[in-house]
Each structure stands twice: as structure tokens, then as C-alpha cells.
Amino acid sequence: xxxxxxxxxxxxxxLTFSVALTxxxxxxxxxxxxxxxxxxxxxxxxxxxxxDDQSAKTSEEIAELELVVGHxxxxxEKEDNFLEKKIRDAIGVDVTMNILGAGSDYTTALNxxxxxxxxxxxxQAPSTDALMQYVENGLILxxxxxxxxxxxxxxxxxxxxxxxxxxxxxxxxxxxxxxQGIYDLLVVRQDWLDKVGAEVxxxxxxxxxxxxxxxxxxPDGNGVQDTYGFSGSGLFGFNAILTxxxxxxxxxxxxxxxxxxxxxxxxxxxxxxxxxxxFVDAGVVDPDIVANNPEVLRDKMAQCKIGMAxxxxxxxxxxxNWDLITAVDPGADWIWMNPWDAQTGExxxxxxxxxxNTIGSWVISADVADNPEKLDAVLKLLNYVVSxxxxxxxxxxxxxxxxxxxxxxxxxxxxxTTECEYIWLYQIxxxxxxxxLSVKFPEAEGSIKAAMETDRIxxxxxxxxxxExxxxxxxxxxxxxxxxxxxxxxxxISEYDQFIEELNTSxxxxxxxxxxxxxxxxxxxxx
Amino acid sequence: xxxxMKSDRALNLFIYVILSLVFVICVFPLLYVVSVSxxxxxxxxxxxxxxxxxxxxxxxxxxxIIEQRMIPQAMKITIFITVAGTIxxxxxxxxxxxxxxxxxxxxxxYLIPFVIFPMIFNGGTIPAYLxxxxxxxxxxxWALLIPGAIWIYNLLVVKAFFENLPEELFESAxxxxxxxxxxxxxxxxxxxxxxxxxxxxxxxxxxxxxxxxSIMYLPDQKMQTLQxxxxxxxxxxxxxxxxxxxxxMTLQMxxxxxxxxxxxxxxxxxxxxxxxxxxxxxxxx
Numbered sequence: 130x131x132x133x134x135x136x137x138x139x140x141x142x143x144l145t146f147s148v149a150l151t152x153x154x155x156x157x158x159x160x161x162x163x164x165x166x167x168x169x170x171x172x173x174x175x176x177x178x179x180x181d182d183q184s185a186k187t188s189e190e191i192a193e194l195e196l197v198v199g200h201x202x203x204x205x206e207k208e209d210n211f212l213e214k215k216i217r218d219a220i221g222v223d224v225t226m227n228i229l230g231a232g233s234d235y236t237t238a239l240n241x242x243x244x245x246x247x248x249x250x251x252x253q254a255p256s257t258d259a260l261m262q263y264v265e266n267g268l269i270l271x272x273x274x275x276x277x278x279x280x281x282x283x284x285x286x287x288x289x290x291x292x293x294x295x296x297x298x299x300x301x302x303x304x305x306x307x308x309q310g311i312y313d314l315l316v317v318r319q320d321w322l323d324k325v326g327a328e329v330x331x332x333x334x335x336x337x338x339x340x341x342x343x344x345x346x347x348p349d350g351n352g353v354q355d356t357y358g359f360s361g362s363g364l365f366g367f368n369a370i371l372t373x374x375x376x377x378x379x380x381x382x383x384x385x386x387x388x389x390x391x392x393x394x395x396x397x398x399x400x401x402x403x404x405x406x407x408f409v410d411a412g413v414v415d416p417d418i419v420a421n422n423p424e425v426l427r428d429k430m431a432q433c434k435i436g437m438a439x440x441x442x443x444x445x446x447x448x449x450n451w452d453l454i455t456a457v458d459p460g461a462d463w464i465w466m467n468p469w470d471a472q473t474g475e476x477x478x479x480x481x482x483x484x485x486n487t488i489g490s491w492v493i494s495a496d497v498a499d500n501p502e503k504l505d506a507v508l509k510l511l512n513y514v515v516s517x518x519x520x521x522x523x524x525x526x527x528x529x530x531x532x533x534x535x536x537x538x539x540x541x542x543x544x545x546t547t548e549c550e551y552i553w554l555y556q557i558x559x560x561x562x563x564x565x566l567s568v569k570f571p572e573a574e575g576s577i578k579a580a581m582e583t584d585r586i587x588x589x590x591x592x593x594x595x596x597e598x599x600x601x602x603x604x605x606x607x608x609x610x611x612x613x614x615x616x617x618x619x620x621x622i623s624e625y626d627q628f629i630e631e632l633n634t635s636x637x638x639x640x641x642x643x644x645x646x647x648x649x650x651x652x653x654x655x656x
Numbered sequence: 657x658x659x660x661m662k663s664d665r666a667l668n669l670f671i672y673v674i675l676s677l678v679f680v681i682c683v684f685p686l687l688y689v690v691s692v693s694x695x696x697x698x699x700x701x702x703x704x705x706x707x708x709x710x711x712x713x714x715x716x717x718x719x720x721i722i723e724q725r726m727i728p729q730a731m732k733i734t735i736f737i738t739v740a741g742t743i744x745x746x747x748x749x750x751x752x753x754x755x756x757x758x759x760x761x762x763x764x765x766y767l768i769p770f771v772i773f774p775m776i777f778n779g780g781t782i783p784a785y786l787x788x789x790x791x792x793x794x795x796x797x798w799a800l801l802i803p804g805a806i807w808i809y810n811l812l813v814v815k816a817f818f819e820n821l822p823e824e825l826f827e828s829a830x831x832x833x834x835x836x837x838x839x840x841x842x843x844x845x846x847x848x849x850x851x852x853x854x855x856x857x858x859x860x861x862x863x864x865x866x867x868x869x870s871i872m873y874l875p876d877q878k879m880q881t882l883q884x885x886x887x888x889x890x891x892x893x894x895x896x897x898x899x900x901x902x903x904x905m906t907l908q909m910x911x912x913x914x915x916x917x918x919x920x921x922x923x924x925x926x927x928x929x930x931x932x933x934x935x936x937x938x939x940x941x
């Protein structure tokens with residue numbers, strides 16, 4: 130009996146140890162030979178692990194950089210990545226772009242890597258909050274000391290003005306980048322307007338009337354009342370109305386005649402909310418508007434359920450999307466509109482436009498400073514992607530293969546569509562937006578221009594960094610819930626002032642405005 | 657008697673109706689997914705985004721998935737992970753569950769809490785990453801195979817199953833001179849096929865769905881598993897970016913079918929073990 134007990138116990142313990150030992154014994158073999166080779170190859174390529182020294186020895190003059198991003202993009206294999214080869218040929222830097230999940234997965238995976246001491250040489254900061262923590266822990270390289278070596282980059286972003294939004298506490302941690310375009314567009318079906326005998330609306334009242342007709346006058350002629358006059362992608366859709374009143378569905382900071390203010394504090398915000406509620410009460414707003422995402426809205430438009438929408442040119446006018454939107458009704462004639470005039474004497478505006486472009490900025494690991502080769506490689510890369518040659522490469526691919534230059538204009542070839550799907554990831558300092566979009570999506574050029582030229586509220590919200598103990602997310606959540614309540618009638622608009630008071634007392638909104646003002650003054654956005 | 661038969665028939669009819677309803681509720685979403693994946697997107701939209709029986713059939717969405725350059729490689733990797741991982745899981749689980757099922761195991765009352773503790777309190781992502789990094793498993797498939805070699809919940813199920821096997825069977829084997837390993841191999845395992853096959857399914861599905869571990873532990877893009885590649889094709893709408901195109905509903909549904917089919921295919925082979933009577937006639941008297 131004793132013997133049996135001993136055998137059983139030994140078996141249990143044996144297993145526990147064998148599992149642990151198998152784990153430790155990496156050198157003891159791997160699932161197959163191919164895996165070992167892949168591992169060796171990976172380490173040589175990426176230089177992620179402790180094999181840095183070895184890989185430096187094997188590739189001697191070629192410095193290696195690992196770049197990490199969080200996007201759902203399919204990358205080619207290293208040997209098929211023409212872009213990395215070209216960069217290597219041009220500046221002698223072996224860049225490896227790795228994708229570490231997307232969205233919240235990226236934040237988790239990146240944090241785990243960073244905690245494990247595996248800090249990528251360069252990576253996209255998942256959020257300002259996360260970046261603040263990295264900075265506090267001394268993980269991010271401050272670029273101020275190297276600005277004299279980054280003159281091309283400084284010139285590319287337009288000097289100090291382009292650099293200052295990227296500073297955190299006065300220091301430059303984020304790689305500055307050129308401003309990115311705004312895509313939001315207000316669109317309407319011209320063919321339906323003709324059917325119901327309406328004109329493109331220019332004022333709020335006209336828009337409400339047109340929305341009524343597009344809802345109740347059976348614009349699709351199927352004898353069923355199955356259309357909605359107005360929809361959008363999420364609560365933001367109501368910015369089609371609110372921004373003309375100086376408001377917005379979210380808290381956005383902007384400069385008015387009286388200094389810094391928030392869209393929530395706009396004197397006409399209540400009028401804007403009343404107008405939104407009139408749209409909702411009239412039964413012309415897609416009841417799912419808050420839950421819609423771009424994909425759902427695109428499908429609804431394709432299914433001929435929507436007459437007017439707050440959407441964006443990319444999801445509409447890119448050929449691939451246009452084909453989808455017009456698949457059911459090839460006669461669907463979606464045109465874009467000017468912002469609706471609230472007739473308050475102010476310029477009609479549609480949606481917001483951030484004055485600063487810091488979302489998705491690249492940062493550099495502080496460890497790079499200890500390795501002169503890597504530091505040199507980073508500086509070379511940053512200057513290369515803004516040079517004419519380098520920027521063309523990361524925007525359009527290889528000349529003669531992915532694009533041709535005809536009369537000084539860049540003309541894309543079919544191969545650009547098929548072989549360059551991933552190269553935008555390498556646009557570390559962004560791009561010349563208008564030229565880029567016109568080359569890549571010539572079919573949508575008109576809508577791109579219209580989106581760029583639309584009057585919007587210029588916001589500075591992104592430039593403000595709140596202290597860690599300020600519960601920004603909670604405040605934004607509370608704002609969102611209440612704005613939905615005001616628009617859909619679950620909270621009377623007469624309580625709006627009380628709502629602002631609640632923000633002040635419970636969430637420190639007043640404090641937020643003060644800090645924002647101080648920071649914007651420091652950054653030179655206001656006096 | 658006649659009345660009894662009538663009431664039986666009514667009961668049967670009632671049961672059939674209820675089961676048919678359950679069947680429809682279960683099959684309907686699957687049918688919808690398959691139908692949308694086979695229908696041209698314009699046809700889907702014409703039906704208001706909803707259809708059950710496709711009128712026009714196209715395999716475009718599937719073609720698009722298969723033609724994606726990373727899919728064949730990712731598929732091979734995932735099959736490898738699933739097969740190798742499941743073998744490791746089953747061996748480890750059985751070999752650990754068997755001794756733990758023995759009431760006379762020395763130190764059992766200390767071992768069981770030791771096993772259960774990590775099921776309730778686990779270290780979290782970062783400690784797991786640090787551990788795997790220190791074990792030099794980053795960038796190797798070991799990282800997907802070894803840390804999850806035993807799922808405690810599955811271990812407890814197998815242990816409970818072993819505990820229910822009649823001790824007399826083992827006694828008789830031992831009397832015949834069988835070693836402990838022989839008892840496990842020749843008696844416990846063959847009698848436990850239903851639970852082992854259930855675990856095969858659970859573990860295999862778990863490996864087939866490997867997603868986050870692949871992102872975390874395999875930095876090399878060409879080592880990624882199928883779910884990671886499919887997710888990348890499905891592009892979440894995080895940021896508005898002109899370079900990203902939202903995939904169509906058809907493509908999304910095709911991906912669901914594509915990633916589910918292999919598991920659905922192995923299910924019938926395992927199902928018979930679920931329903932198989934086990935101990936019938938094993939112990940007499």
C-alpha cells in the first residue's frame with residue numbers, strides 16, 4: 130500500500146517538475162527544426178531579445194531598428210517587404226515593423242512588453258495617458274537634445290509651431306508630424322431630393338423639413354415607410370446640428386472672442402440641443418444613430434434606408450465603398466452639402482477639427498540614447514521619411530512600379546493598390562495630406578477637397594494633458610450620457626445649467642478649464 | 657390503456673415541438689451566417705441585410721480569404737498548435753489527474769489546493785509575460801503550448817471522472833500484477849474515453865482560437881496564428897483612416913465560417929463519446 134502511495138505521489142510531482150523543466154529547456158529542442166530556424170532568423174531580424182549584441186556583430190554596419198504599431202494591417206514577410214529593403218538601401222538602417230495587435234490589445238501587449246524590459250526602439254503611443262506614464266518612468270527619449278540633427282523634420286512640420294503640440298511638460302517626446310485631414314462630410318441623396326421635390330438644405334429649418342420629406346414621402350418609392358431623413362455614425366452625427374450653434378456632442382476646447390471656452394459652455398448649446406430634439410421628435414432621425422458605426426451606416430445607406438447623413442468621404446467616395454453604396458440602387462446620387470446655417474448670425478460650421486495632430490504619434494525608447502548606432506539610425510530614419518525621396522517612398526511606394534511622375538504629377542499604377550496596402554504605417558511624420566489623398570483616391574478628389582474646405586470648430590482639446598488623478602474618462606462618459614438624454618428627451622433641456630453645475634461640482638470641470646487655459650497659454654495658443 | 661397511449665402521444669408531440677423549436681433557434685443563426693457569406697453583398701443589401709436562403713451564390717468572399725498571402729501559412733501554424741498543444745494537454749492533464757484522483761495519495765490534501773489556487777488567482781498578463789520571457793520562450797511556439805499545458809478546470813473534471821471509476825477494477829488489475837502506469841494506460845484511460853475526448857475538444861477549440869498569446873509572444877509576423885490574421889482582415893474601426901477599408905458583411909461572415917468549419921468538422925467524430933454509455937457491465941455483483 131505504501132509503495133502504491135509513493136508511486137502515485139511521484140507521478141504527480143514528476144509531472145509538475147517535468148512541465149517546469151520542459152519550459153526552462155528552450156535549448157533542449159523546439160516543436161520542429163523549422164521553428165528553431167525561425168526563432169534564430171527572428172532574433173537576427175528584429176533584435177528584440179537579448180541577442181542584440183550577437184545580431185550587431187553579424188550585421189556589423191547595418192543598424193537595426195524595431196518599430197511597433199497597433200493596427201489591424203497584414204504585413205508582408207520580411208523578405209517581401211520592398212519598403213524596408215529600400216530604406217535599408219537608402220540610409221543603411223534595417224527597419225522591422227512589427228504589429229502588436231490592434232486597439233486595446235495593443236495597449237495591453239505593449240505594456241506587457243515594456244514591463245518585461247522589451248521596449249521597442251520606436252513605437253506608436255497607444256494614448257496620451259499611457260505615454261504620460263512611460264515618460265514619468267523615464268522610458269521615452271526626449272528629442273529636444275537632438276533637434277539640431279533633425280532639421281529636415283523640424284522644417285517638415287513648419288518649425289516650432291508644428292513641434293509645440295508634441296511637447297509634454299515643455300519637453301518634446303512625441304515625433305512631430307504634419308497635420309492630417311478631416312474626413313467628415315454632410316451628405317444627401319440628390320435623386321431622392323428630386324423625387325420628393327426638395328432642394329439641398331442650407332439652414333437648420335430647411336434641413337428639418339427635407340428630413341421630414343425624406344422620411345415620410347417615400348423617397349425610395351416602395352410604398353413602405355422604411356426610410357429615415359437623417360442618420361450618422363454614433364452620437365457624433367448630431368454635430369451636424371450642434372457645431373453650428375458652437376456646441377458639440379463632446380467636450381471640445383476652442384478659442385472664441387472671449388477667450389478659451391468649451392463646446393459645452395457655448396451660449397447657444399441649449400438652442401442646438403433643442404434643434405436636435407426637434408429632429409428626434411419629428412421622427413426623422415435613425416433611431417439607431419447612437420449605436421451606428423461607420424460600417425453599419427454604410428450598409429444602411431446601401432440598403433436605401435437613409436436620406437441624409439453625417440458621414441465621411443473615405444467610407445463613401447473611395448471606389449470600393451462607392452461600389453457598395455450604389456450596389457442596390459445604382460442611381461443613388463449622394464452629394465455633399467455645406468454646413469447647415471443655424472441663422473444665429475454666426476458662420477455655419479460642421480463638426481470639429483483639431484488644431485493639433487498628436488493621436489498615434491511615434492515615440493522613441495530612451496534606451497536608444499545609450500546605443501550610438503541606434504540613435505544615429507533613428508535620427509536618419511526620421512529625417513529620411515520627411516525627405517522628398519523618403520516621403521514619396523512611404524506614401525506611394527517605388528517609382529516606376531507603384532507610381533509614375535507625369536508632368537510633375539504623381540500618378541498611381543494598379544500595383545499601388547495591391548502591393549502598398551501596408552506602407553502608410555511607415556509615415557512616421559505623416560504626409561502631405563491633400564496630395565497624398567488625391568493620388569491614392571483620385572475618384573474621391575472632389576469630396577476630399579470639400580471635406581478639407583468645410584468650416585469647422587477648431588479645437589485644442591488634444592493639446593491639454595490633465596494630471597493623472599483627474600478622472601477625464603468618467604467626466605466624458607457622464608457628458609455623453611447626458612447629451613444623449615437631452616437629445617432624446619430623457620432629461621429636459623431646462624436642466625442643462627444644472628448639468629454644467631454637476632460637471633463643476635462632481636467632476637471638477639471648472640478646474641479642467643483652468644488647467645487647460647494655463648497649458649494653452651504656456652504652449653502659446655492663446656495670450 | 658388507450659387513454660394512456662393518447663396522453664403519451666400528446667407528450668411526445670409536445671416534446672417534438674419544443675425540440676424542433678430549440679433546433680430552429682440553434683440552427684438559424686448559423687444558417688444566416690453561412691447564407692450571408694455565400695451571397696453577393698448587393699443581394700444582401702437588397703434584402704435589407706437579412707436573408708436565410710441565398711438566391712444567388714458566390715464564393716468571392718472565401719476566395720478573398722484563401723488568396724490572402726498569410727492565410728495558408730497561418731492555417732498550417734494553427735493546425736500545428738492545435739494538434740501538438742492538444743496532445744501535450746491531454747497527456748499532462750491525464751497524468752496529473754490520475755494520481756490526484758487517488759484518495760490514498762500522500763499529501764493529496766496539500767496538492768489539491770496547490771492546484772486550485774491558480775485557477776482562482778492568476779498572475780495576470782504582465783507576470784505571465786515576464787515568466788515566459790525568462791523561460792526564453794518569446795518568439796517560439798513553446799509559448800503557446802507549455803504555459804497552458806493544463807487547464808485546471810479540465811483537470812478537475814478528469815480527476816472527478818477518474819474518482820468515479822470503480823476502485824475494484826484497479827484492484828483486480830493490481831492483483832494480476834499490473835503496475836500503476838499499466839493500470840492508468842490499460843484501464844483508466846480506455847474507460848475514460850468520453851471525458852478524454854471531451855477534453856480533446858475543449859483543448860483543441862482553445863488552441864484553435866489562440867489569439868492574444870500569439871500577438872504577445874510571437875513578434876514575428878509570419879509566425880502568427882489564423883485568428884490573428886483573420887482579425888487583421890476584419891479591421892476594427894478604431895481610427896478613421898483613409899487607407900483602411902471596412903470589410904463587407906459577406907467577408908466577415910465568410911471569416912466566421914472559415915474559422916469555425918475545422919472545429920465543426922471534428923465535432924461529429926467526438927460526439928459519439930459524449931453519449932456513449934460507459935460503465936455498463938464492468939462490475940458484476
